[in-house]
Amino acid sequence: MHIGKGAQPPRGTMRAVKGLNAFFRANPQVLILLIICVVLGLGTFLAVVFGIVNSGSTTTNGYSTDAIFGLRALLG
Secondary structure, three states: OOOOOOOOOOOOHHHHHHHHHHHHHHOHHHHHHHHHHHHHHHHHHHHHHHHHHHOOOOOOOOOOOHHHHHHHHHHO
16 A cells, blocks of 8 residues: 555554554563564574575484484483
């Protein structure tokens, strides 16, 4: 939807934005937490996508890798 010069946005849209703006002004910690969650969520999503794209083989043989054996040696 394109709002041209002099056109009005749909009813209730500006009221909702003003209410949200007032809420964030009254509770700035919520805004900071929201920003942190969005940044971490996007970073996690991109890390998973890049990990899938850069994974070498799409088939596995069912055996654990050496990293698992090394972790077991450290813990056990």
